[in-house]
Amino acid sequence: MRKFLMFVLLISVFTSLNLSAAIYKGQREFVRNCAKCHKAGQAFVATKRKIEWRSYTRAKGDRLKDIHLESKEASKSHRYFSSKKFSKNVRHLEDFLLEYAKDSGNVPACN
Numbered sequence: 001m002r003k004f005l006m007f008v009l010l011i012s013v014f015t016s017l018n019l020s021a022a023i024y025k026g027q028r029e030f031v032r033n034c035a036k037c038h039k040a041g042q043a044f045v046a047t048k049r050k051i052e053w054r055s056y057t058r059a060k061g062d063r064l065k066d067i068h069l070e071s072k073e074a075s076k077s078h079r080y081f082s083s084k085k086f087s088k089n090v091r092h093l094e095d096f097l098l099e100y101a102k103d104s105g106n107v108p109a110c111n
Contacts, residue, residue, distance in 0.1 A: 034099075047102065
């Protein structure tokens with residue numbers, strides 16, 4: 001019984017560490033690639049609710065990607081949204097956006 005409890009405890013610790021890491025990675029992606037155009041990171045992320053951010057990042061971020069690629073104002077980001085890096089890290093970006101959405105009650109520290 002004791003071994004089982006230790007196993008459950010270890011699994012829960014590793015799971016919680018992975019969730020935090022994904023949000024941190026998403027924040028890093030936002031700061032590196034999105035803050036160039038969306039300078040007010042805290043204000044920008046908190047403009048939409050969780051359901052809205054989910055709709056943008058669903059299907060590997062296709063909607064978010066399309067919005068940026070169709071916009072002439074977002075020409076600085078075209079290279080990033082066309083890259084494999086975006087496709088690979090969109091899940092982390094989604095975790096970050098959902099964590100600090102308008103209806104989450106959390107406030108990011110984008111610096």
